[in-house]
Amino acid sequence: MSFIELDHTADVLLRVWGGTLDEVFADAARAMFQIMYGTCDAGEIVRTVDLEAEDIDSLLHDFLSELLFLTDAENVVFCSFDVDVRGNRVSATLKGEAFDPAEHSGTIVKGVSYSGPGIVKGDEGYVLEILFDI
């Protein structure tokens, strides 16, 4: 997995990197679910997400916010993220399991902020810094 948690006193600041935007989106989602539920490896429940936004940073924000909505509304913990980013559109297939308080332990992510530089393209791919309110 290509992400680390950076020190931030109040919230959770993540750095995610990947060769493609697909990887960056998937790893940001994986990291967010790890904060909320710890690890998870099953995947009977399948959901799809299709979104479009004005720019890539807004798209990532909307994508993660949509996952927060789905997990909270349906009590599903997503474990695998098959993501396809094309321009300012994302299509993703998510696999997960029903939330189980005995299995899943973490903290609630209240929201995805617009703080930080967003997605930056470098020589070896993309780097993202993103702040979650917890």
Added chain:
Amino acid sequence: MHAGINRVGAWEWEIPIGFIPGMRVPGRFYLSEELAGTLEEGALVQLANVATMPGIVKHSLAMPDIHWGYGFPIGGVAAFDLQEGVVSPGGVGFDINCGVRLVASPLTETDIARNRRQLVEELFRAVPTGVGARSALSLSNRELTDLMLTGAAWGVKQGFGMESDLVHSEEKGGMKRADPDAVSGKARQRGMPQVGTLGAGNHFLEVQVVREILEPRAAAAYGVSPGQICFMIHSGSRGLGHQVCTDHLKVLEKATRKYNISLPDRQLACAPIDSPEGRAYFGAMASAANYAWANRQLIMHALREVLHGMYGIEYEEMPMVYDVAHNVAKIEEHTVDGRRMQVCVHRKGATRAFGPGSPDLPPEYMDVGQPVLIPGSMGTPSYLLCGTKTAMERTFGSTCHGAGRVLSRTQAKKSVRGKELRDQLAKEGIYVRAHHDAALAEEAPAAYKQSSEVVRVVDGAGISLLVARMEPLGVIKG
């Protein structure tokens, strides 16, 4: 202290105009020398960023629990002119009306000495906590609308409390400008199964003992006395509030461009208060704030039922001392440079602290000022303070909201393991109950500023005065 910051009082510091480009007013914050080492450069920049927003009045303010957040710093307070000013979710946060409620009881430490553990376990069973928690109550869409319109009063009407609970709350437990039509279907879907649940992170329900009275006259008015057992509830608007913030942040981002507002940080997205987008956010935010008041009302009801069941005490013997919001924006009247004016006050990690004589106070608190509730971190004291005339003059009637973090989650987890922390707290006489020990470590007392030092600053600066110190005996966490 950081370069470019001027001292303007024993506890007060100023960020002058020009610290960053575009500041319309100076920044002011309250801090002791002892806490100066915890001040992050990022928090100062955020405080200065707020000073660039249109229509900001007098100062961009921060309380001594200031720290680095997103948009506004945590501990930030800013008032905006109703004609020229803006409203911003970045000045409220995702957890709209996250707040604190204090409930008194006739019990003493001796009364609960034998079955304290059982009491905490019963509370843990009665109040759904943690990630994924669901309410025992199943609300219809219509009931949710009523709840968002009237807040805690909805709970009282359903039999989950007493009329006197309402007058002992900021805004009487419900903001008047709520507009449930501005709350999305998604927010409703998240909110319906969660009312009456505690949440996770730093949210808690704590059994406390009043250890010390520091201002007897106010303590008498608030009905607290030494040795008394009381209960503190710290929770917010749950998924509904989070979704309201997420939804409107998107709308206000576009509005920022539409109204040609130039901002140094995307997270400060805002709209004129009296614009369609500004009014929609305000109406949705007020609805979420009311949801949070109803949520704390239901948690208090569950608490009272447990106490009634275990000790046979009646509701009337468990009065609510007060309820304060610490993430909210409100229309209030304040005196600025000798002139009375209506302003939109944003408090993000800050508490209203209205002084004696303020019209929103119930008659019994009128002479001593509004109760202010400052939760400690797990294992450290909480404080009851009173609002002051000085707060009305200097901080738009505002004070601190809590301890404020000094360690990140990762640092906190490195410093102590959950199990060790539970054992350590047990030795100190504090029984902790949570779903998982791992979550405890992130909220370790060492991760927070000393709440005693934070309240010493606000007391020293006179923006609220210490009334009582409460120590934890038991706590349930998410």
